Amino acid sequence: MQLCTLWGDMSADRASDQYPQANVCDECIKHHADSEDSPIVAVNGSYDSSYGEECALCEIHISEE
Ligand SMILES: [Zn+2]
Secondary structure, eight states, X not given: OEEEEEOOOTTOSSHHHHSOEEEEOHHHHHHHTXXXXXXXXXXXXXXXXXXXXXXXXXXXXXXXX
16 A cells, blocks of 8 residues: 555646545556556555545555555
8 A cells, every 4th residue: 555646636726636645555556557547646655544544446445455
């Protein structure tokens, strides 16, 4: 699990809504690494529990990774 920046709501006013941060599991990061329509903008670093304990894309729990 890594903390990532995702593509959000581009019509939103705030940058935090346009580019929300969320935890994404390693499988999803790997899966989207080469795809052109990846929902991931950037991988920021290590997992941060303040953003929740589940992958934002597949909803796997940190304990199941
Ligand atoms: Zn995932």
